[in-house]
Amino acid sequence: MSPRRTARCPRCQQPVRLDTSSFPFCSKRCRLIDLGKWFNEEYRVEKEEREWIEGEPHAKAQSRRERSRGE
Numbered sequence: 100m101s102p103r104r105t106a107r108c109p110r111c112q113q114p115v116r117l118d119t120s121s122f123p124f125c126s127k128r129c130r131l132i133d134l135g136k137w138f139n140e141e142y143r144v145e146k147e148e149r150e151w152i153e154g155e156p157h158a159k160a161q162s163r164r165e166r167s168r169g170e
């Protein structure tokens with residue numbers, strides 16, 4: 100077994116063959132878990148950003164209403 104032909108699964112650190120269809124993960128399960136982890140992290144960031152942005156349209160709508168009332 101040459102070290103060139105194997106890598107370690109980023110998820111469970113098990114040796115993975117380079118010809119594995121789920122490379123660089125040892126299995127589809129590990130790949131899905133890792134993708135899910137990324138998805139959760141992205142979702143969390145997106146949610147925080149959305150909460151932060153949600154404050155703006157409200158303020159914008161308010162200022163727009165004030166402006167139309169002034170015209």
Ligand SMILES: [Zn+2]
Binds near residue numbers: 108110124
């Ligand atoms: Zn794995």
